[in-house]
Amino acid sequence: MSAVLSTHGLVARYGDFQALYGVDTELGAGECVALIGANGAGKSTFLRAVMGLLPVAREMVRLDGEPVGGTAPDRMVQKGVAIVPEGRRLFTGMSVEDNLRVAIDQAARAAGKAGARAGGKGGWTLKRVHDLFPILAEKARTPVQSLSGGQQQMVAIGRALLCQPRVLLCDEISLGLAPKVIREIYAALPEIRAAGTAVILVEQDVGLAQSASDRLYCMLEGRVTLAGKSAEISRAQIGEAYFGVGHAVA
Numbered sequence: 001m002s003a004v005l006s007t008h009g010l011v012a013r014y015g016d017f018q019a020l021y022g023v024d025t026e027l028g029a030g031e032c033v034a035l036i037g038a039n040g041a042g043k044s045t046f047l048r049a050v051m052g053l054l055p056v057a058r059e060m061v062r063l064d065g066e067p068v069g070g071t072a073p074d075r076m077v078q079k080g081v082a083i084v085p086e087g088r089r090l091f092t093g094m095s096v097e098d099n100l101r102v103a104i105d106q107a108a109r110a111a112g113k114a115g116a117r118a119g120g121k122g123g124w125t126l127k128r129v130h131d132l133f134p135i136l137a138e139k140a141r142t143p144v145q146s147l148s149g150g151q152q153q154m155v156a157i158g159r160a161l162l163c164q165p166r167v168l169l170c171d172e173i174s175l176g177l178a179p180k181v182i183r184e185i186y187a188a189l190p191e192i193r194a195a196g197t198a199v200i201l202v203e204q205d206v207g208l209a210q211s212a213s214d215r216l217y218c219m220l221e222g223r224v225t226l227a228g229k230s231a232e233i234s235r236a237q238i239g240e241a242y243f244g245v246g247h248a249v250a
């Protein structure tokens, strides 16, 4: 597999506390990889470390083979990596459309063409985001804080897509949402991948993670304890990797 993104012995710390202990992963072009694991396993830390939100050594993260570890997040966006962060982090007080336009402007600046329409590799435009999540067109003028959690998540995903990513990092996009809304959001994944964007999904719902992904990694206490094709991994294997030997997932 030629990896679009890979990590090599990725180590991350919060001060004296070590949260990741040498994490090796690979993400193929257009692939969807799920990252599962119990609370505190290090999943969000992994995404933060990849995105340049935590200091890591250059060689520990590669994008198309180029060492990019520790590159500032705005530069990572320019290089084609976008994140849907835990908690969404929308610009409250701004409308749905203005939230999305921030990303369009950012992508245009990154492309060095002032005022250019979003025209990066993924070709994501406001219209395509509206096609993906029609409710965002209906609510274009609505302040984001008035939206439901699911609608806010759609804005967060749309905003990330408008950065024209080749790699999309999603942190717990189903958290706190109703099953119907989760299905709507996950239904967008095939189209995102069809646009050539590879996805890393951090997901607490193991069944959802497994069904949505090509491959998965399970983490426990800052280490990868299981890696393989999602369709081939058994619940017993996941149970052991998730909690340590001797446990099972329901």
Ligand SMILES: Nc1ncnc2c1ncn2[C@@H]1O[C@H](COP(=O)(O)OP(=O)(O)OP(=O)(O)O)[C@@H](O)[C@H]1O
Pocket (backbone or CB within 6 Å): 014, 017, 019, 037, 038, 039, 040, 041, 042, 043, 044, 045, 046
């Ligand atoms: N800002 C921080 N400062 C110090 N320690 C942190 C910080 N953020 C996370 N940690 C610690 O790092 C470890 C990994 O946390 P992380 O948030 O990456 O886990 P996670 O797998 O994403 O779990 P969750 O599903 O709860 O978000 C945990 O022990 C957590 O307490």
